[in-house]
Amino acid sequence: MDITLTLTNVLYVVTAGLVLLLLWKSQRKQSSIGQLPPGPTPYPLLGNILQIDVKEPYKYYLKLSKKYGSVFTIWLANSPVVIISGYQALKDTMIGLGEEFSGRATYPLLMKITLGYGVLSTSGHHWKEMRRFTLMTLKYFGMVRRSIEERVREEAEKLVEMFKKCKGSAFSPADMLSNTMANVICSIVFGQRFEFEDPQFKFLLQTVNSVFTVLNSPIGQIYNVFSKLVSLFPGKHHLLFRDVDKAREYCKRQAKARINNVDPSCPQDLIDAFVELLGCRWSISEKRCICCIWHGCV
Structure with a gap:
């Protein structure tokens, strides 16, 4: 009994000491700003x-x-x-x-998802560099390759066909519209469109939706404040991180398949343009390229 009482008292003292230390550090940080x-x-x-x-x-x-x-x-x-x-x-x-x-604020959750790359979540020199490259690539696709307008028209025609199949009955167009817009993006990034029932297409779309859902959720806001603490507990943020890693792996496979097959004079999509840009620097900048391709989807 005495040992138990002693251990309990020690635990109380240690807990109180930790609380006081945290309070002191908190006040010191606020006063030093x-x-x-x-x-x-x-x-x-x-x-x-x-x-x-x-x-x-x-x-x-x-x-x-x-x-x-x-x-x-x-x-x-x-x-x-x-x-x-x-x-x-x-x-x-x-x-x-x-x-x-x-500039843009660096939120822990967004940094975990983007790894500090891309266009939408960065600022400074890296943002300017990526923005310039992306705009030049999109301009090239619009002038030389099959124009983005044609890609949109193709998806719009398929959307109209799906609407016609629902004639005479009520339906929600939300998923159809979402899939159509996603396919336009995929045709620019990957150079191909997906069938709406394609498992890989469904997974990519689900992962992108999960990113915005978690970012705007209470757990997302709490993660931005207590990232290290929240990381220790289970939750949908861990499921999101797992899915984002899988999506990056898919982008990595797509990019590696192009390394030896890219026509420098005629890139077919955003991945080709990235691979051609990096060239011999691929092994050094692979992580950056993969993240930028993934953020092209987001």
Whole structure:
């Protein structure tokens, strides 16, 4: 009994010590950030998370803007977030100071999915380089190869055929429209369209949908704040990471199959263009290329 009591007391002391240490580190970090716009007082460790309406956060931000002005600060755990509210404040910031605010925040969940590559989730030199290459490639496809307009027209004709098959009965066009748009993208990235019942096509589409679902879900928001902690627990975020890895592997197989078969003067799709761009640097930049091909699908 004495040993049990002693161990319990030691556990209490250690727990209390850890809590005090975390509180001290939290306060130290907040005080070391520098001069930030005013805002509600954050709780230790959690910041203002408990005060935010997860479903309708804009209502909470609107309330704060009336109290603290058009520019204010909230804390998500130990991370400060400056909120800009109102037309004039946004105009002054995004137009008047556009260069200073042209970067993108690095969210842990998005970084886990993109590995820091692509066009939509990056900024700076890498973003400019990839954007320039992507625009040049798309322009080439539009002028020299079968135009993107023709790809869209082909998918639109197949969509109309599917609509005709539903004549006389009510139906939801959501999946048909989603599949049609996805096939246009696939024809540009992979150089081929898929049948809607193709298992690989279904998997790619499901994975892309899962990315946006998890990003906008409560678990996605919590992951961005406590990424290391949330990674220790099971959840749909782990299923997403597994599916994203499988999608990258598919893109990798597609790219490797083209390495020795690309016509430098006539790339057929985005993968051909990437492989031709890298050339002998493929082994060095393979990871980057695969991620960029995958993000072409997203």
